[in-house]
Amino acid sequence: MQVRDSRQGYGIVSRTLHWAMALLFVLQFTSAMLHLLADESPAANMLWPWHFQVGFTLWWLVLLRGTWALLNFRNRPPHDGPGLLARAATAGHLALYGLMVIVPTLALLRAVGRGRGVQLYGIQWVGPGAEQPDLAAPANLAHGTLGWVLLSLIVGHVCFALWHGFVRRDGTLSRMWRRR
Numbered sequence: 001m002q003v004r005d006s007r008q009g010y011g012i013v014s015r016t017l018h019w020a021m022a023l024l025f026v027l028q029f030t031s032a033m034l035h036l037l038a039d040e041s042p043a044a045n046m047l048w049p050w051h052f053q054v055g056f057t058l059w060w061l062v063l064l065r066g067t068w069a070l071l072n073f074r075n076r077p078p079h080d081g082p083g084l085l086a087r088a089a090t091a092g093h094l095a096l097y098g099l100m101v102i103v104p105t106l107a108l109l110r111a112v113g114r115g116r117g118v119q120l121y122g123i124q125w126v127g128p129g130a131e132q133p134d135l136a137a138p139a140n141l142a143h144g145t146l147g148w149v150l151l152s153l154i155v156g157h158v159c160f161a162l163w164h165g166f167v168r169r170d171g172t173l174s175r176m177w178r179r180r
């Protein structure tokens, strides 16, 4: 079993992080959608409290994944296809990484700024303190909107991956699924 990535495919660490985060994003956007469209419904009441824990988990997972991607930077499969398409894929992946970091970071800063303390996984990470409106303001302004922008990028990413896998059949999908 290959741990690190190579020019031919992704190793087990990258693939596990990719699919674990994909599953957690399904949960995260389901809770966000219920919050927006069916707040106070039994499903929303069940899932919404998980939004904080899952969001925090996604936050540290993306930091781990970004670090791993940088460590494997020179040994990852290249983006196939004509120059413009390959550059668009690189830009799309950078935007995905950027939003995956920014969206939960804003929410965590707001949680600190509210001054009620931050308890996640049953651990008190930040104790209660004075309210800091400046920390909460960016999330009040942009957490939800940027979250929906992130969802639209993820939908685009999935569509392109399926196009590579089933129309171009160029191995792009399978190298995140199993080693080539």
Ligand code: HEM
Binding pocket: 028, 029, 032, 033, 035, 036, 051, 052, 054, 055, 056, 058, 059, 100, 103, 104, 107, 108, 111, 139, 140, 143, 144, 145, 147, 148, 150
């Ligand atoms: C990558 C992780 C996350 C994603 C993709 C995400 C996504 C979203 C989305 C799309 C909404 C809008 C729901 C609506 O329109 O009603 C939202 C709302 C919210 N999220 Fe998150 N979230 C994430 C992480 C977090 C974290 C870590 C926290 C708390 C520490 C959090 C707390 C909230 C709160 C309180 C709201 C409702 C107020 C608002 O819209 O700003 N989220 N989230």
